[in-house]
Amino acid sequence: MSGREFFTARTVADALAGFRPGHRTAVADVTLADALHRVPATDITAPGPLPGFVKSTVDGYAVRAADTFGASDGLPSYLDLLGAVLMGAAPDVTVRPGGCVAMPTGGVLPDGADAVVMVEYTAETMPGTIEVTRPVAPGGGLVRADEDVAAGAPLVSGGRPLRAPDLGLLAAAGVTRVAVHARPRVAIISTGDEVVPPSTTTLSAGQVRDATASALAGLVTDAGGEPAVAGIVSDEPGALKTRLTEVLPDADLVVVSAGSSVGARDETAGAVAAVGDVWCHGLAIKPGKPTLLADCAGTPLIGLPGNPLSALVVFGQVGVPLLWRLAGCETPPPAPSTRARLSRDLPSAAGRLDVVQVRVRDGAAEPLFGPSALLSVLTRADGYLVVPEPSTGLDAGAEVEVILYR
Structure with missing residues (x-):
C-alpha cells in the first residue's frame, strides 16, 4: 500500500x-448473575411447561363458570363457600356444582373449577355464602399450565443478548447456568x-x-x-x-x-x-x-x-x-432514540454518510459543529443523527431520528 x-x-x-x-x-458456561447482556451460543429450551400448573391471576373465588352465567347486580348468583386455597400448597378441596373456593392471586386452581371470578364482583352476604354479581367465562382469571412457555419451547434465542426479563424466565424454568460467548x-x-x-x-x-x-x-x-x-x-x-x-x-x-x-x-x-x-x-x-x-x-x-x-x-x-x-450477535441491540425537529438547515454531500452531533431541547434537534479534533463537541451532544448517503441535506423543521447517548 x-x-x-x-x-x-x-x-x-x-x-x-x-x-x-x-x-x-x-463459549463459556456462566451463572445467571454473570449472564446479563451476554449472548447465548444456542437456543435454550424449557425443560418443562411454565408456570407448570393452572393458577389464578386474580384474588377471588374458584368457580364452575356455568354457575355464574346470567349473574348481575339485580340478580346475583349465590354459591356455597367450600374452603380456601393457600399459596404454595396444593388444594385440598374440590369445587362442586353450586360451590366456590377462595383463591389468592397465583394460587393453584382446585379440581372441579374452570374459572376464577374477581373478588370485586363478589360479596359474602352471610357466613358460608358468596354472592356473585358478574358472570365469568371458562378460563377467566386463569393462566394455563403451559401458557407462559410450553415444554421444549425456546426460553431465549441464541444470538440475542440476554436482558433482565430473560434472566427471570430462565430462573423460573430452573435454568441457572447458560453457555454464552465470551x-x-x-x-x-x-x-x-x-x-x-x-x-x-x-x-x-x-x-x-x-x-x-x-x-x-x-x-x-x-x-x-x-x-x-x-x-x-x-x-x-x-x-x-x-x-x-x-x-x-x-x-x-x-x-x-x-x-x-x-x-x-x-x-x-x-x-x-x-x-x-x-x-x-x-x-x-x-x-x-x-x-x-x-x-x-x-x-x-x-x-x-x-x-x-x-x-x-x-x-x-x-x-x-x-x-x-x-460476541455471537448478528443484529446489535438498538440504541435508544427519540424524534425531534431539526432546528436549522443541514447541508450534506451525496454519496457519504454524515453523522451529525446534536443537542435536543424541547423537541428540537440543534446540530453541533466543530473540528474533528474537539472532543467537547461529543461531550455537549445528547446524541446524533445520520444524513444518509443519497441525501444532499435536510431542511429546517424536518422530523429526524436522534440516536441518544446512554
Missing part, C-alpha cells in the same frame, strides 16, 4: 454487510510521536495527551467487550508492525488510533498490510473517511482516524456492530 490516495471509499453499509471476519469468541477482548493501540500518556503533567509544544484510548475503552465496555489498552506506538518504521504482532494472538479485535498526517496513515496501512489483508482503506463517512478495515487471519482490525471525534464516531458506526458480531 503505497500512496497518498485512499482506495475508493466503501460505504458504511458495504462495510457492515461485507466486512465479516469469521472469528467468534469462545466478552470480546479488544486491544487498543494509539500511534503518533505527538501522543503522550494522559498522566503527563506538562506538555511540550505539539504534544497531546492520549484521549482517544480512554474513550474507546469506554465504548468497548459499553458494548460488552473487554478493553486492553496496549499503549502508544511511535511513528518509527516497523514499530507498529511489531506491536501488532504482539497483541494479535490474544485479541478478538484490534483497534489502531492512527496519526492524522498522510505519512502516519501510510505507516499504519503498511504495518497492517504486513500482518493481514486490508479490506478497505477509506469509508464514505463524515467525520472519519481515513478508516481502514483489515482481516488478520480471522481477527478483525480497525484503523481509526487520529482525531478523537472522528475515531469515536467511526467506532460507534462500524466498531460496535463488529464487536457484537464477534
